[in-house]
Amino acid sequence: MVIHRCFLLVLLCCGMAHAACPSPPALPTTQQAAAWAAQAPDRGPLWRISRDGHSSFLFGSLHVGKADWAYPGPALRAAWAQTDVLAVELDPADVAPALQAAGPGAPLAPPLAARLEAQARAACLPPGALSALPAMLQLSVLTLMEARRDGFDAGFGQDLMLLAWAKAERRPVQALETLREQLEAIAPPPDQLPQIVDGALRQLQRGELRVPLRRLADAWQRADMQTLADYPRWCGCADTPAERAWFKRINDDRNVQLAARIAAAHATGQRLLVAVGALHMSGPQALPRLLAERGFTVEALRPAK
Incomplete structure (x- = not known):
């Protein structure tokens, strides 16, 4: 199951837990935070993209992390120092009103909706806590809750780290x-939604999400682009034609528009640090490839080529 970036979900995931529930993260002490900030290694893939006489940077982010991951390493700090604007997938200020306007989306058949609610209870969420969200976002919340069992949390994702940094510096x-x-x-086509929800729920109910989540996080932090590129083969989330079509829709198909908007912003003379989910950097429509086709010189900084 791909983790989507929606900051309201972070709030929904924060609640009291007992021993059988995914534990909320422990916040670092002031001393721990200072030590982690001073010693942070580089994590995640990073590119310099140059065109029109100036450079921007493209960072493949991870939307969950561990407490000590929420600090930039040397390469990302250097990219930050050479840029003026942070470009991210979503502005968190837009999330809550847009979700309220969107509504719950296509309804599920009662048995499938009951399974989704049962999985929310298993994750120790209050009854009905997710019912106002579209089904795919409900699954994203449940994925975030499952990630907590291995010490990952959306609050330590790279997007939030960079947004907090930008806010502190008024960038x-x-x-x-x-x-x-x-x-x-x-949102999958209505005729494919039940199959995709059923597949994701089976992974959750069988406890089959934790291994691919750990593998994804490990590949991301090492900037292992081959493992990231192979994600659809080992995630267990793209095994059927409907799942593969959905993955292409949320990853490759979005990259075309993302590349166009990055290119347009760069063309105004802005020096951008672009942070987009790392899976968008792989596949036949990988963002570095699309930007190269738009005339950018693309230089991999991590992993170095």
Whole structure:
């Protein structure tokens, strides 16, 4: 199951837990935070993209992390120092009103809706906590809750780290997509929705998400682009024609528009640090490839080529 970036979900995931529930993260002490910030290694893939006489940077982010991951390493700090604007998938300020306007989306058959609610109870969420969300976002919340069992949390994702950094420095933030566009992208056709929800619930109910989540996080932090490129082969989330079509829709198909908007923003003379989910950097429509086709010189900084 791909984890989507929707900051309201972070709030929904924060609640009291007992021993059988995914534990909320422990916040670092002041001393721990200072040590982690001073010693942070580089994590995640990073590219310099140059055109029109100036450079921007493209960072493949992970939307969950561990407490000590929420600090930039040397390469990302250097990219930050050479840029003026942070570009991210979504502006978090747009999320809550857009979700309220969007509504719960296509309804599920009662047995499938009951299974989704049962899985929310198993994750220790209050009854009905997710019912106002579209089914695919409900699954994203449940995926985030499952990630907590291995010490990962959306609060330590790279996007939030960079947004907090930008806020502290009053750096402009530019959204590359609207929430409406993301919701339209992640919603499968109505005739495929039950199959995709059923497949994701089976993974959750069988405890089969934790291994691919750990593998994804490990590949991301090492900037292992081959493992990331092979994600559909080992995630257990793209095994059927409907699942493969859905994955292409939310990943490859969105990249075309993302590349166009990155290129347009760069063309205005802005020096961008672009942070987009790392899976968008792989596949036949990988963002570095699309930007190269648009005339950018693309230089991999991590992993170095």
